[in-house]
Amino acid sequence: MKLRKVTAASAAVLALSLAATACGGNDDDSSSSGSGGGGKxxxxxxxxxxxxxxxxxxxxxxxxxxxxxxxxxxxxxxxxxxxxxxxxxxxxxxxxxxxxxxxxxxxxxxxxxxxxxxxxxxxxxxxxHQDLLVKKDSKISKGTDLNGKNLCSVTGSTSAQNVQKTIAPKANLKQVSSYSECIAGLQSGAVDAVTTDDSILAGFASQDQYKGKFKLAGLKLSNxxxxxxxxxxxxxxxxxxxxxxxxxxxxxxxxxxxxxxxxxxxxxxxxxxxxxxxxx
Missing domain, CATH: 3.40.190.10 (Periplasmic binding protein-like II)
Structure with a gap:
């Protein structure tokens, strides 16, 4: 008789536990769902x-x-x-x-x-497209104009090597850690051109401190x-x-x-x- 009472009590506790679990919310923020709702x-x-x-x-x-x-x-x-x-x-x-x-x-x-x-x-x-960013008054428009000029890109980028390999083998390559450094060098005159995707170059040139100072050369060196x-x-x-x-x-x-x-x-x-x- 005592055993049955303990079993019954255990069953009641189990039932209450299951009910609490069913009523509880899911803490998942649905960050990887695709349906919006209350998640992110x-x-x-x-x-x-x-x-x-x-x-x-x-x-x-x-x-x-x-x-x-x-x-x-x-x-x-x-x-x-x-x-x-x-x-x-x-x-x-x-x-x-x-x-x-x-x-x-x-x-x-x-x-x-x-x-x-x-x-x-x-x-x-x-x-x-891969392109060049130069000063507004620069005469650089073709890759061969870069021979003997200072060309800047980030370390490990294939863009500068592409320029040297295909159109300006005598360009002086300067590699730095960020495109911000290249742009600053272009402004100061330390480099003559910066190369990477034209969209990235246009974004940097669109910053307030650079507006009207630079232009894209208009080359299409890659897609x-x-x-x-x-x-x-x-x-x-x-x-x-x-x-x-x-x-x-x-x-x-x-x-x-x-x-x-x-x-x-x-x-x-x-x-x-x-x-x-x-x-x-």
């Missing part, structure tokens, strides 16, 4: 690229990639206060997606065959198809982002973002690319 979405961007992805001193974010990322999040069902921007450096982009640190990445992320082995891409959403990186196999999110990008172009928001972020540098941007069509 984590988006990878650059923090140090003016005109593209920049974290400002007040903690806010600005740039073309930020505008694209925000528009896409809205179409996925998220409000502005549900977006959490995460700094995603170039070397860690694939790992950040694989780990689930972010839902998608909008960070001057060129679509390449090698990268497509590790991640899926929506887009492209911008076609950029860079910027895509939005998504975890490998997440085709549902890729499809949703592609639809969002198509809408951004059709309603005029894409061109508005280009003008706002690159306009001061007189950036002669390519038309919005077609989804799934890469320019080789």
């Amino acid at each position: 979405v984590k988006v990878g961007i650059k923090y140090d690229q003016p005109g593209l992805g920049l974290k400002k001193p007040d903690g806010s974010f600005a740039g073309f990639d930020v505008d694209v990322a925000t528009y896409v999040a809205k179409e996925l069902g998220y409000k502005p206060d549900q977006i959490e921007f995460v700094e995603t450096k170039s070397a860690d982009r694939e790992n950040a997606l694989a780990r689930g640190d972010v839902k998608y990445i909008v960070a001057t992320y060129s679509i390449t065959d090698e990268r497509k082995q590790k991640v899926d891409f929506a887009g492209p959403y911008l076609l950029a 860079e198809n910027y895509g939005i990186g998504v975890k490998k196999g997440d085709t549902a999110t890729v499809d949703k982002i592609n639809k969002a990008l198509e809408k951004m172009v059709s309603d005029g928001s894409w061109q508005k973002a280009v003008d706002a972020n690159f306009g001061p540098a007189d950036y002669n941007n390519e038309p919005a690319p077609k989804i799934g069509q890469l320019v080789k």
Whole structure:
């Protein structure tokens, strides 16, 4: 009889425990869901690229990639206060997606065959080209004009080597740790030109302290198809982002973002690319 009483009491405790569990809420913030609701979405961007992805001193974010990322999040069902921007450096982009640190990445992320082995891409959403940034009164317009000139790029970049290999083998290459250093060198006269993607160069040139001082040479030394990186196999999110990008172009928001972020540098941007069509 005593055994039955203990068993009954245990059953009652178990029932109460199960009921409490059923009534309790789920603490998951749904940061990797794609449905908005009460959760958040984590988006990878650059923090140090003016005109593209920049974290400002007040903690806010600005740039073309930020505008694209925000528009896409809205179409996925998220409000502005549900977006959490995460700094995603170039070397860690694939790992950040694989780990689930972010839902998608909008960070001057060129679509390449090698990268497509590790991640899926929506887009492209911008076609950029390798170019040169020079002073406004510079006569540099062709790569051969760089022979004997000081050319700046960041350490490890393939852009400067590409210039030396293809059009200006006698250019004096100066490699520094950041493009900000290159731009400062261009302003002071320490270097004659800076090379990387034209979108990145236009972003730097659009900063208030540089407006009207620099220009793009207009060379098209490579084709860079910027895509939005998504975890490998997440085709549902890729499809949703592609639809969002198509809408951004059709309603005029894409061109508005280009003008706002690159306009001061007189950036002669390519038309919005077609989804799934890469320019080789």
